[in-house]
Amino acid sequence: MKVALGFKSHSGWAAMVIVGVAGNGFEVVDRRRIELTDEGETGAKQPYHAAENLEAKEANRVVASGIESARRVAIRQMREVVSVLKKGGHKIAGCGVLVPESMPDWTTGEILAVHFRMHKAEGVLFPDSLCQAARECKLPLAAVPEKKLSELAEANPEISPDAIAALGKSIGPPWGKDQKTAAMAAIVALSKI
Numbered sequence: 001m002k003v004a005l006g007f008k009s010h011s012g013w014a015a016m017v018i019v020g021v022a023g024n025g026f027e028v029v030d031r032r033r034i035e036l037t038d039e040g041e042t043g044a045k046q047p048y049h050a051a052e053n054l055e056a057k058e059a060n061r062v063v064a065s066g067i068e069s070a071r072r073v074a075i076r077q078m079r080e081v082v083s084v085l086k087k088g089g090h091k092i093a094g095c096g097v098l099v100p101e102s103m104p105d106w107t108t109g110e111i112l113a114v115h116f117r118m119h120k121a122e123g124v125l126f127p128d129s130l131c132q133a134a135r136e137c138k139l140p141l142a143a144v145p146e147k148k149l150s151e152l153a154e155a156n157p158e159i160s161p162d163a164i165a166a167l168g169k170s171i172g173p174p175w176g177k178d179q180k181t182a183a184m185a186a187i188v189a190l191s192k193i
Contacts, residue, residue: 001020001021001022001027001029001089001090001091002020002021002090002091002093002190003018003019003020003021003029003085003090003091003092003093003186003190004018004019004020004092004093004094004095004096004186004187004189004190005017005018005078005081005092005094005095005096005134005139005186005189006018006019006095006096006097006098006181006182006183006184006185006186006187006188006189007095007096007097007098007127007130007182007185008098008177008178008179008181008182008185009036009097009098009126009127009129009130010126010178011045011046011122011123011126012035012036012037012044012045012046012126013033013034013035013036013037014033014034014036014126014130014182015031015032015033015178015179015181015182016030016031016032016033016034016081016182017030017031017179017182017183017186018030018031018081018085018186019167019183019186019187019190020090020190021190026158026167026187026190027167027170028167028168028170028171028183029085029090031171031174031179031182031183034077034081035073035077036070036073036074036077036126036129036130037069037070037073038069038073041069043062043065043066044065044066044069044070046066046118046122047062047063047065047066047067047069047070047122047125048063048066048108048111048112048117048118048121048122049118049122050062050066051063051066051108051112052112052118056108056109059108059109059112060108063108066125067125067129070125070126070129071129071132071133073129074126074129074130074132074133075132075133075136075137077133078095078130078133078134078136078137078139079133079136079137082137082139092139093140093189093190094139094140094141094142094189094190094192095130095134095137095139095140095141095142095186095189096141096142096144096182096184096185096186096187096188096189096190097127097130097131097134097141097142097143097144097185098127098144098145098146098149098181098182098185099124099127099128099131099143099144099145099146100120100123100124100127100145100146100147101145101147102124103120103121103124106121127143131143140189141189142185142188142189142192144184144185144188144189146181149181149184152184152188153184156191158187158191159184159187159188164180164183164184165180167183168180168183
């Protein structure tokens with residue numbers, strides 16, 4: 001089956017939904033939560049918060065370590081999923097990742113100076129890690145701006161709220177906002193919308 005992966009990330013984890021083309025429609029092949037940090041890694045889920053009260057040199061080290069950890073784990077998780085899909089005979093058409101608005105090119109010090117910036121940086125870190133993992137696995141990437149998702153849904157019946165709700169009914173719960181938006185990202189990647 002031709003499939004695409006879709007991701008909606010949070011601090012340290014992501015909802016993943018894999019959607020395939022079945023007949024004239026779409027089918028959920030898999031859905032799960034994937035961890036984007038290794039268990040026991042201090043500050044990995046929120047590296048900027050972990051660095052907040054540290055001296056500049058140590059803060060830079062903690063943040064760099066958190067970023068590297070997120071990227072390493074995302075690549076490992078993506079490779080595992082790709083391997084399972086290929087062993088199952090699926091053809092991976094792409095990967096859709098919901099992404100926030102980009103951030104200014106702030107330094108770690110500038111980010112740590114304003115608490116809101118720490119949240120923004122951590123909100124960008126995990127989607128960026130998933131995008132990098134998709135590129136590392138040589139998957140066609142659809143970086144889907146989260147703020148434009150409703151606009152895309154209005155223009156494309158395949159990802160309309162009704163179509164996504166029907167997709168969820170076909171597999172049952174859990175089918176919350178994270179699964180719905182991850183499925184939409186997968187369909188965008190699959191359809192090259």
